[in-house]
Amino acid sequence: MGGGLAPYAADESQSRGRQYDEPGPTFRSEYQRDRDRIIHSTAFRRLMYKTQVFVNHEGDLYRTRLTHSLEVSQIGRSVAFALDLNEPLTEAICLAHDLGHTPFGHAGQDTLNDCMRDHGGFEHNLQSLRVVDELEAKYASFPGLNLMFETREGILKHCSKRNARELGEVGRRFLERRQPALEAQIADIADAIAYNNHDVDDGFRAGLLTLEQLRTQELFETAYREVRDSYPGLEDRRLIYEIIRRMIGTVVLDLVDETRRRLDESGVASIDDVRSANGPLVAMSDDVHAQHVGLKRFLNEHLYTHEQKLEMTRRAQTVVRELFDAYRDDVNRMPPEFAGRAENSDGDSRARVIADYIAGMTDRFAIKAHESLRC
Numbered sequence: 001m002g003g004g005l006a007p008y009a010a011d012e013s014q015s016r017g018r019q020y021d022e023p024g025p026t027f028r029s030e031y032q033r034d035r036d037r038i039i040h041s042t043a044f045r046r047l048m049y050k051t052q053v054f055v056n057h058e059g060d061l062y063r064t065r066l067t068h069s070l071e072v073s074q075i076g077r078s079v080a081f082a083l084d085l086n087e088p089l090t091e092a093i094c095l096a097h098d099l100g101h102t103p104f105g106h107a108g109q110d111t112l113n114d115c116m117r118d119h120g121g122f123e124h125n126l127q128s129l130r131v132v133d134e135l136e137a138k139y140a141s142f143p144g145l146n147l148m149f150e151t152r153e154g155i156l157k158h159c160s161k162r163n164a165r166e167l168g169e170v171g172r173r174f175l176e177r178r179q180p181a182l183e184a185q186i187a188d189i190a191d192a193i194a195y196n197n198h199d200v201d202d203g204f205r206a207g208l209l210t211l212e213q214l215r216t217q218e219l220f221e222t223a224y225r226e227v228r229d230s231y232p233g234l235e236d237r238r239l240i241y242e243i244i245r246r247m248i249g250t251v252v253l254d255l256v257d258e259t260r261r262r263l264d265e266s267g268v269a270s271i272d273d274v275r276s277a278n279g280p281l282v283a284m285s286d287d288v289h290a291q292h293v294g295l296k297r298f299l300n301e302h303l304y305t306h307e308q309k310l311e312m313t314r315r316a317q318t319v320v321r322e323l324f325d326a327y328r329d330d331v332n333r334m335p336p337e338f339a340g341r342a343e344n345s346d347g348d349s350r351a352r353v354i355a356d357y358i359a360g361m362t363d364r365f366a367i368k369a370h371e372s373l374r375c
């Protein structure tokens with residue numbers, strides 16, 4: 001463990017490289033350079049004021065999309081390290097995976113998708129790729145961040161066949177039913193592990209989930225009993241944290257063990273073997289996966305659709321929908337660089353400019369922009 005890269009890891013010497021040729025980095029690896037570019041991007045800083053589950057101003061302790069991305073990256077790096085995979089690549093994908101998210105979490109994404117229904121739709125995964133490929137305007141000699149192929153491949157977790165055809169090489173795996181590198185597979189699961197656990201924490205803190213409800217979940221109950229047996233009388237805050245760290249530990253350990261088993265069994269010897277495998281090789285065992293999915297379903301039923309959350313959802317829908325309509329009616333309500341792009345395009349591409357502008361907003365910026373429509 002931790003001693004050099006496994007033969008099936010992503011190795012920069014065999015990378016498909018960057019879209020625009022650049023001199024190699026002098027003191028970092030190529031994937032470390034990708035990670036650093038992501039951290040310096042504007043879209044990354046904006047994650048600080050974008051909703052994960054709770055709207056940013058609801059409380060200072062709740063996760064934002066930035067702290068969520070950091071937790072995803074922590075889990076991803078641990079798993080990559082344990083499996084001798086490429087840690088900086090995993091980290092880069094994890095930090096970038098939500099760059100294309102709209103304000104107001106899934107409510108914002110669903111509404112923008114609705115607004116864009118006749119113009120190719122809106123999908124936050126695809127938007128994350130758009131951010132790093134096109135929208136970040138920082139470098140003199142190329143658009144976007146000009147990231148390595150494997151980083152871009154990992155950011156594009158899902159993609160429709162229609163979009164895949166338009167994307168060229170990075171979309172091809174969706175048409176050919178091929179797998180992404182193991183580092184991308186890790187980032188995908190690390191995302192789900194992170195939100196399952198931090199949403200328990202935030203949901204409990206907000207008083208939307210009770211201990212009694214949470215104890216119906218096997219993953220939670222097992223950890224609960226362990227902590228209660230060892231530390232009877234522990235106060236709730238420390239109890240919850242002890243439970244969450246155990247739940248993360250259980251799932252991550254299982255993920256590492258099961259993935260090791262699948263790697264051995266499959267006999268993969270290179271990243272090409274990984275890409276042509278029948279399915280993902282990074283996976284939990286059936287039993288732990290069922291518990292993990294059970295908890296996810298529980299959160300869906302009890303947290304994401306809680307009345308208090310639905311109220312926020314309705315407000316977010318109004319803000320995003322009315323902003324979209326207003327900019328469509330008068331593109332000059334947007335700042336000059338977006339208004340200019342919109343004026344020089346029509347139909348789908350004009351709508352896409354508006355979607356790019358709204359998707360880039362933080363929660364509070366969107367609320368202010370919405371208020372200013374009335375002026």
Ligand code: MG
Nearest residue numbers: 068097098191
């Ligand atoms: Mg995420």
